[in-house]
Amino acid sequence: MDVVNLNPETRERLDIHNSELPILCQACEARHKGICGVLTAEQLVRLSKHTTKHMIGAEQQIAFQGETVARYANILRGVVKLSKSTADGRQQIVGLQFAPDFMGRPFSKENDFAVEAATDVKICSFPRAILDEFISRAPDLEHRLHLQALRELDESREWMLTLGRKTAAERVASFLYFIAVHADPEATSNERKFEIPLKRSDIADFLGLTIETVSRQITKLRQTGIVHISNNRTVEIPDLIKLRAMIEVNFLD
């Protein structure tokens, strides 16, 4: 079977033949959509020599708040949470990352947040030093990272409005909407079905609420018929527009 001609994704970069690619990368989920999409075959070969793919179980810690981290990574599958804590243990999730996001903070030795697997996660990690060198030479790579930083900044600001000004009911609706659009970014349908990748305590930490309040609001939301939830995690949204209407934020839309 001729992969080059048949796989629609490969058409994106005809300059690179699969035969030149490291085996590790050939069938990789992040090969085109992640940062590796802007690396040359030569760079991929070099990087792949120091690359390892890991599975990380849900709830496992990947990096600690304030820790110096020696490796970057791409997320290939699953959901990763970024969280900050106060000295007395209160916790706030400050970001969620999905495949094929890049994990790491360029130009700074340490993250000032903890990194933890929310679900089972598959990552592809590699040494900082090598990528840092690529960044300084390949403007395309820095551009790609810049775009991700800007997207995360937009999302953080959107979430600041949620944390600072929305009621518990609106926060929970905002969360479900957020997951609905991130779980399958390609989907266009007005009807969605997905699994919530977080447990209630994570949702609470993301929303700045307690698990009890989250639970109560989910119950209420379910009673309105806007969402159907079974087995605690499985969500069906018959009409995404209706959910969106509960959390409308813009004057002009």
Place this chain on the structure above:
Amino acid sequence: MDVVNLNPETRERLDIHNSELPILCQACEARHKGICGVLTAEQLVRLSKHTTKHMIGAEQQIAFQGETVARYANILRGVVKLSKSTADGRQQIVGLQFAPDFMGRPFSKENDFAVEAATDVKICSFPRAILDEFISRAPDLEHRLHLQALRELDESREWMLTLGRKTAAERVASFLYFIAVHADPEATSNERKFEIPLKRSDIADFLGLTIETVSRQITKLRQTGIVHISNNRTVEIPDLIKLRAMIEVNFLD
């Protein structure tokens, strides 16, 4: 008087003689610390042909939420607030910008937040199109913008913890600390004196509180002696460490 030899700032870039610089830029506050520091003399000349400096009064709107903006700008003086609103008018400030920050959202035609002068502000604005072209050709420029985006992302995440998990007292202390370190980033002293660049309603919108709560907490904080406040805006902090201790967030410090 020989500016080139006497002004210590010019030593930073001996490759560019002031005589080649646009007059507009020669004594500019953002010439070295802002993004212009990475532009070539040639780029500065081209940019300066389409550049204007404005004064903007406090509380004046610079751009609306969702509006398409045709110009970027550098902040030369004053404080700018970025804010988002819900449909029913609740407001949240999602960022503050100080000189010599770059103002604008690269790679996206519109901001999804409003931009407003918090104090009287002086800016230097120029067309998007020209800078966008420079960005695609000058990796240094994109790097500089990337660094600012990452810094803003770090600050947003820090603020998400404040909004999601801190009490009113801690939020107000966090705000004063934030302003103390931003008002004069160079200062190292443990004693600080500055003017709060926001009025109470802005502080409330930044902290996700009401003005009444902000006012009450400021009164309480003043009574502890950790800060002295006169004329509503003038703050004296005799011991910044003590203020920092009220809002400690990290396990490892």
Place this chain on the structure above:
DNA sequence: CGTCAGCTTGAAGGTGCTCAATAACCGTGG
């Protein structure tokens, strides 16, 4: 069938909000 983690539900209490009145500040003009 018992145990344990995760989730839901209930009752009571507290933090911050709403509504309302008072006070300080500031530029303008008599």
Place this chain on the structure above:
DNA sequence: CCACGGTTATTGAGCACCTTCAAGCTGACG
């Protein structure tokens, strides 16, 4: 100089929403 209106900030009383604490429920797995 003080009087004046408008804006901004403080203070008070009552209440609502979310939290806290506690008990019960559900499903997975031995």
